[in-house]
Amino acid sequence: MTDFVSNLTITMAVAFVALVGALFLFLVVVYIRDRTQKEDAIIRNFPVLGHFRDFFTYLGTFFRQYFFALDREEQPFNRAQRNWVDRASEGKNLTVPFGSTQNLRTPGTIFFVNSVFPAPDEPNEEPEPITFGADGPNPFTTQSFFNVSAMSYGSISKPAVQALSHGARRAGIWLNTGEGGISPYHLEGGADLIFQIGTANYGVRRSDGTLDTERLAVLSKQPEVKMIELKLSQGAKPGKGGILPAEKVTEEIAEIRTIPPHQASISPNAHPGVDSLETLIDHVTLIRQTAQLPIGIKLVMGETNWLDAFCKLIQERGLSQAPDFITLDSADGGTGAAPQSTMDHVGLPIFESLPLLVDTLNRHQLRERIKVIASGKLMTPSAIAWALAMGADCVNNARGFMFALGCIQSLQCNKNTCPTGVATHDEDLQKGLDPADKAQRVAQYAKNVRSEVAMIARACGVKDPRHLKRHHARMIIDDTRSASLADLFPDVTAE
Numbered sequence: 174m175t176d177f178v179s180n181l182t183i184t185m186a187v188a189f190v191a192l193v194g195a196l197f198l199f200l201v202v203v204y205i206r207d208r209t210q211k212e213d214a215i216i217r218n219f220p221v222l223g224h225f226r227d228f229f230t231y232l233g234t235f236f237r238q239y240f241f242a243l244d245r246e247e248q249p250f251n252r253a254q255r256n257w258v259d260r261a262s263e264g265k266n267l268t269v270p271f272g273s274t275q276n277l278r279t280p281g282t283i284f285f286v287n288s289v290f291p292a293p294d295e296p297n298e299e300p301e302p303i304t305f306g307a308d309g310p311n312p313f314t315t316q317s318f319f320n321v322s323a324m325s326y327g328s329i330s331k332p333a334v335q336a337l338s339h340g341a342r343r344a345g346i347w348l349n350t351g352e353g354g355i356s357p358y359h360l361e362g363g364a365d366l367i368f369q370i371g372t373a374n375y376g377v378r379r380s381d382g383t384l385d386t387e388r389l390a391v392l393s394k395q396p397e398v399k400m401i402e403l404k405l406s407q408g409a410k411p412g413k414g415g416i417l418p419a420e421k422v423t424e425e426i427a428e429i430r431t432i433p434p435h436q437a438s439i440s441p442n443a444h445p446g447v448d449s450l451e452t453l454i455d456h457v458t459l460i461r462q463t464a465q466l467p468i469g470i471k472l473v474m475g476e477t478n479w480l481d482a483f484c485k486l487i488q489e490r491g492l493s494q495a496p497d498f499i500t501l502d503s504a505d506g507g508t509g510a511a512p513q514s515t516m517d518h519v520g521l522p523i524f525e526s527l528p529l530l531v532d533t534l535n536r537h538q539l540r541e542r543i544k545v546i547a548s549g550k551l552m553t554p555s556a557i558a559w560a561l562a563m564g565a566d567c568v569n570n571a572r573g574f575m576f577a578l579g580c581i582q583s584l585q586c587n588k589n590t591c592p593t594g595v596a597t598h599d600e601d602l603q604k605g606l607d608p609a610d611k612a613q614r615v616a617q618y619a620k621n622v623r624s625e626v627a628m629i630a631r632a633c634g635v636k637d638p639r640h641l642k643r644h645h646a647r648m649i650i651d652d653t654r655s656a657s658l659a660d661l662f663p664d665v666t667a668e
């Protein structure tokens with residue numbers, strides 16, 4: 174027994190010395206490598222210790238999110254906003270205790286002005302319907318004012334698309350396919366689909382990159398496809414085409430997009446042959462005639478002079494050639510992958526571009542003909558109610574639905590490492606995302622948004638969310654004053 178104990182002690186002592194020796198040797202090798210490398214000045218000047226800087230920078234993102242950032246502090250979405258979507262998706266209690274943490278002195282903050290006589294509480298009342306392309310061959314009528322924005326199969330995963338498809342169907346809202354074509358997973362739940370055609374024409378692409386009209390005619394006949402959206406640009410990367418990193422271009426995604434697998438999928442920044450207002454209207458008309466469906470264009474506003482000329486040209490060529498809708502994206506819209514320069518500094522934010530678009534359409538008597546869909550950080554009921562009050566007919570949202578799918582804002586959509594399975598094609602990571610459970614969350618989020626927007630409308634004295642007007646909201650302009658949106662952005666009447 175004594176021999177056994179002494180042998181064990183000796184073995185442990187030898188193992189310890191070997192471990193310390195190996196560690197020492199490892200640190201010597203790292204030290205020599207750090208001192209001799211030339212790429213990183215910090216590591217060359219502070220060998221071994223310098224590596225902790227990268228490590229702590231990496232960990233900082235998580236520490237800030239969980240421990241240090243205040244509820245209203247983080248970007249792009251703060252904890253208060255994310256928690257609201259989370260609770261709405263769970264179908265949990267949506268009340269909060271004690272008092273608001275929203276600072277009502279920050280310029281730009283919106284608040285609604287409640288009527289002394291609110292509209293009667295009728296929680297089960299459905300929103301009024303809206304019709305797109307009323308004079309076209311297959312108009313599309315929907316009651317939904319809050320829908321799933323474009324996210325391609327490719328930027329998000331198979332179970333994410335499946336959950337969106339089933340959830341959208343259950344909530345009675347539409348799902349935009351994004352620019353990656355229609356996958357079987359988009360069709361699975363039977364939701365209304367908006368088929369997006371991006372600048373690379375994925376899904377309806379000839380080998381030279383131009384639009385394959387025969388293929389478009391076939392795809393448009395699928396009963397789920399209700400409208401077509403021609404994407405000119407999106408908020409996160411105006412003037413830059415879509416980007417899908419090589420790691421995310423699987424064999425299946427490549428086949429749906431008709432491109433080579435395992436190579437980055439970079440769309441051009443414009444549609445082939447569309448380089449003027451005339452050719453844009455020609456292209457819209459060609460797609461409408463081919464698909465026999467309502468068609469709209471998606472863009473982020475930048476310079477604005479073209480808009481008047483566009484409206485005049487539509488009046489000249491006839492209302493039948495007008496796009497049936499314009500989806501207006503905000504400069505701060507989200508994406509799977511974009512250069513930081515365009516994300517941070519190109520395009521107009523929605524709070525400025527939405528009134529500009531609505532007013533210009535009004536001035537040219539096109540407001541009834543061309544519906545307006547707004548998007549970009551319109552994720553919580555107050556933001557959606559603001560967009561409707563400013564004149565939007567509908568709101569699209571992408572990242573709110575990602576949160577409903579379980580996204581934790583880990584900011585890794587441009588890699589293949591999304592820890593929640595939403596934006597990755599790593600099958601191990603996808604296992605965490607159960608499409609059936611997440612479909613339920615998607616539906617509950619949409620329904621709770623709808624009911625809280627209706628609640629804001631009723632507080633303002635109107636029955637339907639689309640009856641909200643600019644005079645129903647005010648914006649903080651400095652520490653002690655606010656102004657009505659009706660005064661800041663006066664309604665424009667037709668010329």
Ligand SMILES: Cc1cc2nc3c(=O)[nH]c(=O)nc-3n(C[C@H](O)[C@H](O)[C@H](O)COP(=O)(O)O)c2cc1C
Binds near residue numbers: 404550
């Ligand atoms: C993961 C992801 C993928 C996206 N893919 C597309 C796309 O294929 N086509 C497109 O027009 N917009 C795409 N978008 C942009 C959204 O449709 C929308 O314009 C923008 O995100 C609006 O901002 P929101 O996320 O705050 O709603 C994508 C956004 C995200 C987050």
